[in-house]
Amino acid sequence: MFNSTNIDKNTLLERAYNLRWAALPKDVIPLTAADLDFPCATEIYEAINRYAEKRYFNYGPAEGLPFFKESMASFFSRKRKLEINPENILPVDSAAFGIYLTCKTFLLPGDEAIIFDPVDFLFRYSIETVGATAVSFAIPPGTDVVDFNSMEELINSKTKLICLCNPLNPTGKVFTKAELEQLAAIAEKHNLIILSDEIWSDIVFAPYEYVSMASLNKTISDRTVIVTGFSKSYGLAGLRMGIVATTNNAFFNQLFQASLHQSTIHGSNVISQVAATAALDECDQWLQQFLSHLQNMRDLCVQSINQIKGFSCIAPDGCYVAFANIDNTGMTSKEMHQLLMQEAKVAVVPGLKEWFGPGAEGHIRFSFATSEDILKEAFLRINQTISNR
Numbered sequence: 033m034f035n036s037t038n039i040d041k042n043t044l045l046e047r048a049y050n051l052r053w054a055a056l057p058k059d060v061i062p063l064t065a066a067d068l069d070f071p072c073a074t075e076i077y078e079a080i081n082r083y084a085e086k087r088y089f090n091y092g093p094a095e096g097l098p099f100f101k102e103s104m105a106s107f108f109s110r111k112r113k114l115e116i117n118p119e120n121i122l123p124v125d126s127a128a129f130g131i132y133l134t135c136k137t138f139l140l141p142g143d144e145a146i147i148f149d150p151v152d153f154l155f156r157y158s159i160e161t162v163g164a165t166a167v168s169f170a171i172p173p174g175t176d177v178v179d180f181n182s183m184e185e186l187i188n189s190k191t192k193l194i195c196l197c198n199p200l201n202p203t204g205k206v207f208t209k210a211e212l213e214q215l216a217a218i219a220e221k222h223n224l225i226i227l228s229d230e231i232w233s234d235i236v237f238a239p240y241e242y243v244s245m246a247s248l249n250k251t252i253s254d255r256t257v258i259v260t261g262f263s264k265s266y267g268l269a270g271l272r273m274g275i276v277a278t279t280n281n282a283f284f285n286q287l288f289q290a291s292l293h294q295s296t297i298h299g300s301n302v303i304s305q306v307a308a309t310a311a312l313d314e315c316d317q318w319l320q321q322f323l324s325h326l327q328n329m330r331d332l333c334v335q336s337i338n339q340i341k342g343f344s345c346i347a348p349d350g351c352y353v354a355f356a357n358i359d360n361t362g363m364t365s366k367e368m369h370q371l372l373m374q375e376a377k378v379a380v381v382p383g384l385k386e387w388f389g390p391g392a393e394g395h396i397r398f399s400f401a402t403s404e405d406i407l408k409e410a411f412l413r414i415n416q417t418i419s420n421r
């Protein structure tokens with residue numbers, strides 16, 4: 033199912049934007065934005081078709097479709113050891129919007145929020161958009177165990193929020209229960225809210241296991257807002273579908289008010305909720321097969337990177353991105369990005385501050401949610417380009 037014969041390149045060239053096939057010259061292999069080259073599960077397509085057949089696309093409920101909320105609650109109970117009332121789950125139009133909504137709800141101008149460094153740009157972007165300041169806590173690539181005690185130095189009376197990205201994009205770190213407990217204790221001690229971005233939580237490679245922050249205990253759950261989505265696990269990025277959820281009723285009411293869903297200004301598309309319901313209820317087997325393909329691609333990717341002169345890469349525990357160190361090439365990430373783009377015709381994401389924070393320099397990021405053939409071709413081209421320098 034996850035090989036080149038199942039990749040429809042012509043359709044990707046028409047539809048896959050965001051630094052990928054449709055946004056780049058035709059001969060470039062885009063290992064850029066973490067988005068799949070594979071079509072979604074047939075179960076999702078069939079669910080959308082069944083819904084569309086009736087040709088009614090009326091307004092849905094402001095708080096989201098009940099069957100979707102039930103499925104999401106059942107997912108948390110079955111897979112994340114977390115009991116959450118379906119009423120406290122709000123579908124939103126992407127995890128990206130969920131991050132922004134959480135920042136808009138809980139941060140005032142002048143407040144501070146802690147983010148990891150490196151981490152996806154969305155956290156800093158959302159914090160700064162609402163007039164607050166993002167304060168970086170360094171978790172260098174390859175960090176085995178994080179000592180969160182040193183985070184306390186960054187906390188002051190303006191600090192309101194800790195942004196936990198677990199698994200951590202771009203380094204692929206999956207936090208252990210012990211690490212989460214330490215972080216939870218700090219949040220408790222300083223009365224901070226935790227934004228737990230769990231969008232990568234299905235993409236965790238054995239022997240690592242995902243633990244959801246809110247599953248630790250009721251106290252920490254009540255100070256956590258979970259944000260997750262369907263772009264990474266199920267290839268539904270274009271449907272712009274995510275959720276915010278919390279066991280804390282007061283938090284939920286604040287999030288709902290801030291969402292403007294009640295006023296019909298924002299809100300999640302009904303088709304996206306139907307698709308997400310099918311993903312949660314019917315696609316476990318598809319996801320299992322996707323994960324086992326990804327584990328092979330992770331190994332191929334890391335092995336290939338480590339064979340390139342001046343490159344090195346530690347295998348990620350989760351996420352389908354490999355974060356390669358290129359310090360020994362003597363080039364910056366921007367220069368390497370340009371060289372690979374122009375000569376190897378392979379696009380990667382450079383470790384620039386604006387993408388991942390200052391801690392990302394000296395690295396480039398490869399997405400490996402594609403086929404073995406495409407990855408092999410990409411690394412062949414990169415190897416030739418670097419060997420010829």
Ligand SMILES: Cc1ncc(COP(=O)(O)O)c(C=O)c1O
Nearest residue numbers: 126127128152201231261263274
């Ligand atoms: C950590 C993290 N959060 C959120 C998102 C955005 O997800 P969505 O497509 O649902 O907006 C991404 C996408 O790469 C991500 O890596």
